[in-house]
Amino acid sequence: MSLVADPGLVSESEDVQTRTRGYASYLGLKVLGAIGSLMFMLVVNFFLFRVLPGDPARTLGRGRLTTDAQKAAFNKAYGLNQPLPEQFWTFLKNTAHGDLGISIQYRVPVSHLIWERLWPTVLLVGTSTILATVIGVYLGIRGAWKRGGRFDKISTSLSLTLYSMPEWWLGLMLIAGLGVGFWFVPGIFPTGGLHSPDVNPSSLHGILDTTWHLVLPVTTLTLAYLADYSLIMRSSLLDELGEDYLLTARAKGLRDVQVRNRHAVRNAMLPTTTIIALNIGFVVSGAITVETVFSIPGLGLLSIDALQAPDFWVLQGFFLVASAGVILANLVANLIYGWLDPRVRT
Amino acid sequence: MTTTNESTGTVPVSARRLTRQRRVAAWKRGWAQFRTHRSGMVGLGILVFFVLVALLAPILASSQGLDVTTANGPVLGAPSGHYLLGTDENGRSVLTLLIWGSRISLFVGLLATLISMVIGTLLGLVSGYFGGWIGRITFRLTEWFLVIPFLPLAIVLASVLGRSLFNIVLVIGVTSWPGTALLIRSQTLSIKERAYVERAEAIGAGRWHQIGKHVLPNVMPMVFANTTLTVAIAILSETTLSFLGLGDPTRTSWGSMLDSAFEIGSITTGSWWYIVPPGVCVVLVVLAFTLIGQALEEVLNPRLRARS
Numbered sequence A: 001m002s003l004v005a006d007p008g009l010v011s012e013s014e015d016v017q018t019r020t021r022g023y024a025s026y027l028g029l030k031v032l033g034a035i036g037s038l039m040f041m042l043v044v045n046f047f048l049f050r051v052l053p054g055d056p057a058r059t060l061g062r063g064r065l066t067t068d069a070q071k072a073a074f075n076k077a078y079g080l081n082q083p084l085p086e087q088f089w090t091f092l093k094n095t096a097h098g099d100l101g102i103s104i105q106y107r108v109p110v111s112h113l114i115w116e117r118l119w120p121t122v123l124l125v126g127t128s129t130i131l132a133t134v135i136g137v138y139l140g141i142r143g144a145w146k147r148g149g150r151f152d153k154i155s156t157s158l159s160l161t162l163y164s165m166p167e168w169w170l171g172l173m174l175i176a177g178l179g180v181g182f183w184f185v186p187g188i189f190p191t192g193g194l195h196s197p198d199v200n201p202s203s204l205h206g207i208l209d210t211t212w213h214l215v216l217p218v219t220t221l222t223l224a225y226l227a228d229y230s231l232i233m234r235s236s237l238l239d240e241l242g243e244d245y246l247l248t249a250r251a252k253g254l255r256d257v258q259v260r261n262r263h264a265v266r267n268a269m270l271p272t273t274t275i276i277a278l279n280i281g282f283v284v285s286g287a288i289t290v291e292t293v294f295s296i297p298g299l300g301l302l303s304i305d306a307l308q309a310p311d312f313w314v315l316q317g318f319f320l321v322a323s324a325g326v327i328l329a330n331l332v333a334n335l336i337y338g339w340l341d342p343r344v345r346t
Numbered sequence B: 001m002t003t004t005n006e007s008t009g010t011v012p013v014s015a016r017r018l019t020r021q022r023r024v025a026a027w028k029r030g031w032a033q034f035r036t037h038r039s040g041m042v043g044l045g046i047l048v049f050f051v052l053v054a055l056l057a058p059i060l061a062s063s064q065g066l067d068v069t070t071a072n073g074p075v076l077g078a079p080s081g082h083y084l085l086g087t088d089e090n091g092r093s094v095l096t097l098l099i100w101g102s103r104i105s106l107f108v109g110l111l112a113t114l115i116s117m118v119i120g121t122l123l124g125l126v127s128g129y130f131g132g133w134i135g136r137i138t139f140r141l142t143e144w145f146l147v148i149p150f151l152p153l154a155i156v157l158a159s160v161l162g163r164s165l166f167n168i169v170l171v172i173g174v175t176s177w178p179g180t181a182l183l184i185r186s187q188t189l190s191i192k193e194r195a196y197v198e199r200a201e202a203i204g205a206g207r208w209h210q211i212g213k214h215v216l217p218n219v220m221p222m223v224f225a226n227t228t229l230t231v232a233i234a235i236l237s238e239t240t241l242s243f244l245g246l247g248d249p250t251r252t253s254w255g256s257m258l259d260s261a262f263e264i265g266s267i268t269t270g271s272w273w274y275i276v277p278p279g280v281c282v283v284l285v286v287l288a289f290t291l292i293g294q295a296l297e298e299v300l301n302p303r304l305r306a307r308s
Helices: A007-011 A023-050 A068-077 A084-096 A110-145 A150-163 A167-180 A204-241 A244-251 A256-281 A283-294 A299-308 A312-340 B002-008 B015-035 B038-055 B094-129 B132-146 B150-161 B165-175 B177-191 B195-202 B207-243 B254-263 B272-300 B302-307
Strands: none
Touching: A023 A084, A023 A312, A023 B132, A023 B150, A110 A150, A110 A204, A110 A256, A110 A283, A110 A299, A110 A312, A150 A204, A150 B272, A167 A204, A167 A283, A167 B207, A167 B254, A167 B272, A204 A256, A204 A283, A244 A256, A256 A312, A283 A299, A283 B150, A299 A312, A299 B150, A312 B150, B015 B038, B015 B272, B038 B094, B038 B272, B094 B132, B094 B165, B094 B177, B094 B207, B094 B254, B094 B272, B132 B177, B150 B165, B150 B207, B165 B177, B165 B207, B177 B207, B195 B207, B207 B254, B207 B272, B254 B272
C-alpha cells in the first residue's frame, strides 16, 4: 500500500501554518484526532452490520431462517427489533465495558476469544516486522547510496517483484518448495499449524517446536513487508542526497560512512519510521491470509472462520480490534514523527 | 492580415486551439521521456500482452471450456500436448481458465480504480481548494477512511452484502481512495497559490471555473500516475479477496483459480500447473502497472527525475 503514499503525505496532515507549537499541544491535538477517528470507527462498525441494504436476518442467516417465527427470534437475539438509536446506545455501552457479545460458533465471550487468539498473531507479525524493518532498511540504504550499481539493481528488482506478489501466494510457494518438497527435494519444514499437536507449548521442546513451525510463515511475511520498507527507505534517502548539508558534511572532511550514517540516514529515517509505525497498525489485517494458508490459530484465521459460519459478533469484534489497532499505530506514528522532527508540529 | 503572419511565419490560431496544440506537444514530450525508461517500457509491453489476451479471449479459447458440465479432460491432468497447462479438478483446461480469468482480474482492477480515482480526485480537490469548514470536514473524512483496515472491512462487507463481482469492485473502490485524495489535496494546495490562478480570480473567474480550468488540468498528470499504481493494488486486492472465498462464485478470476487450487490441495498433491501460473500472471500484471506508474511519476515529477 505504502508505495503509493509519497513520504511527504504523512507529514502534511495539517494545514500549513508558519507558527510552531510546543510538543504538549501537538500531542493533545493528535490524541483528540485519534479519539475522533475512534468514534467514527464505532459508528461505521455499528452501521455496517445494521443499516446496509439487505435484511441481516436473511444475509447472515444464509437462507436457514425460513419461517417468520425464526426470523423474529433471530432479530430478538441480536436486539434488532429495538429502535436504531437505542441499539446504538446499547452497542456503545457494551463496547465501553469490553462486552463484544457471545460467539455463535464457540459459545464463549468474543472478547475472550479475541484476547486468546491475539498472541499467535502478535508473535507472527511482530517477529516478521522486526526482521523486515532491519533487512529492508539496510537494503534501502545500501541501494540508494550506490544507486544504479549492481547491488541496487538486484535489490530494487527483487523488492519490486516481492511487492507485486500476493503474500499468501508466496507462502504457498514456500510450502510447496520447503514444506512438501518437490521433484527429488524432500520437504524440511512443517506445512502448517502453530506447533505439533502432541507437545506442551510452554515447555522448552514446545517453544523450539513452535519456532520451527513459524519459520515459513515468518519468512513469508518478512519478505512481503521487506519490499515496502526497502523501496521507501531507498526513495527517501535519494531525496536527501542532493541536499546542501551533505556537501557541508563532506567539506568538513567526514568519511563517506559518517556522512551516510550521521547525516543522510538520520533525515531519511523520518518518513520510513512513520510508514513502519503505520504498517504495524495493519498487522491484524496483514496476517489474515498468511494465517489462513499456514493454519495458524490467530486473529486472521478466527475472522475467516467467523466469515464462513457466519459468526456476527466475532466479525464485529474483530473489525473493532483491527481498526482500533490502526488508529493507535497512527497516533504513535504521529507522536514519534512530531518528536523526531519539530517542523511538523504546525 | 497576412503581413503579420508572414513576418512571424505562423498561422493565426485561436486561444482554444493554441491550448490544444500545447497539450498535444506536452503529451508528445512526455511520451518521448517515457520511452527512455526501460523499466516503464517493459511494463507497458507486459501490459499490452495481457490486455490483448483479455480482449481476444473468445478467439484464443472457446468459452465452452469454462463449463464444468461439458469438460472432458482428465482430473488434475499434468500438462500435455493437448492441455498445455494441464487440467483442473473438473477436467477443464487451466490455460482456458487463465485466459478468461485475465478478463475478470483486469476488469475489476480497472473499474475499482475508476471509482477510487473519481472519489479521491473530487474530495482531494475540494478539501485542497476550499479552506474553512468544507475543507476541514472533507480532510477529516479522508483521514478517517484512511484508517479503515481494508481486508477486515472487505470481509465484513462481503458477509453483509453477499458475494458478487460488483460488490468486490465496490469494496475495493470505496476503500482505496484516501491515498489519492491526500495526494491531490497536497498538489491542489500548492497550485492554488500560483500566480495564474490568482490572475484568473482577479479577472473574475468563479471558483468552479478556477478548479475546472486551472487546478484540475495541472493535477491530472499526478492523478494519471497514481491511477496506474492504484490499479496494481486493486488487482492484488481482487486476487486476495477471491482467494479468501469472497469473490463472485460464478466467475473465474486468477484469484478464484488459486482459491480452488488451494482448496483441493494442489500443494500437497503436486499439481503445480494449477497453482503456479495464475500467481505468475498476477505478479506480472501487478509488476507491469507498478513499473509504468513509477516511470510516469518520474516523467511527470521533475524533482524525481533530477535525482536518478
